[in-house]
């Protein structure tokens with residue numbers, strides 16, 4: 001049988017680099033493409049193209065054969081500090097939409113059979129996420145649309161773009177709405193990091209009697225999914241006969257204050273928490289996994305604390321207070 005071929009767009013990013021590793025373990029020949037190589041470990045891709053997917057000619061060169069599986073993860077994105085300030089809206093809308101238009105057209109022209117698109121929980125209407133104890137994120141609640149960021153609007157536009165190519169041009173698409181993915185080798189500093197990584201960094205770097213800052217009042221709720229679970233859900237969706245869009249997330253909802261306490265418990269530190277104003281996004285968000293359970297029989301296999309432990313250890317090795325002390329001793 002011919003060797004299976006996969007293309008991962010955004011292979012230098014957090015989820016993309018983990019996905020490449022998984023596809024390599026499965027025996028695929030993998031091409032990665034990104035503006036940059038993965039930050040924290042060498043890529044395992046057989047071929048890695050450094051290039052800008054906003055360029056349609058680059059996309060045509062990248063999709064130079066009939067890949068069995070294409071995963072489109074490239075996007076201009078970041079944590080709350082990047083998405084919710086409003087300062088990066090034009091960049092986010094233009095860059096991500098252009099990437100999706102280009103890569104989908106290139107895949108169609110090369111007769112690729114199957115393409116996965118990573119959408120986001122950020123597409124859900126803000127009006128359903130005002131009560132932190134009872135956010136509504138069931139797939140069917142996406143419309144009437146009212147995402148709270150331009151990042152969410154672009155994702156919604158691109159979901160429709162992919163679905164229209166499936167409808168009119170016969171290309172098979174699979175769409176997941178990811179909910180807060182975290183784990184080792186994810187950004188933990190610089191403004192694009194998400195809450196679990198940012199809190200792990202703050203707790204790790206603080207002296208044992210220190211203090212950490214949290215944006216907002218700590219009562220906003222979220223759920224977080226460990227990277228290995230995300231990859232498993234993604235692969236299962238890709239190879240299923242279900243199009244989606246479908247949530248890939250965890251239903252273990254916690255407040256940001258509780259998340260900070262879990263991380264302190266892992267670290268064995270009792271730190272003071274100072275709540276400061278900052279961009280926080282919606283008041284509440286949680287994955288609703290009924291549809292994915294029904295269609296794919298999938299749910300996360302581990303509790304939040306298990307993934308947090310691994311992530312904390314990884315970040316602590318880099319910025320931990322003790323290791324700082326040793327480094328400066």
Ligand code: NAD
Pocket residue numbers: 009010011012013014015016033034035036051052053054072073074075076077078095099118119120121177178179180181182194
């Ligand atoms: P990431 O930022 O680590 O990865 C995205 C990658 O896309 C980056 O490496 C970036 O360099 C690359 N990229 C951006 N513009 C590009 C361009 N013009 N040409 C080529 N490459 C370009 O993000 P991630 O966490 O790995 O997320 C992957 C996908 O999943 C994104 O589409 C994101 O919107 C979506 N998603 C992620 C989460 C999450 O919690 N991580 C949640 C919801 C949705």
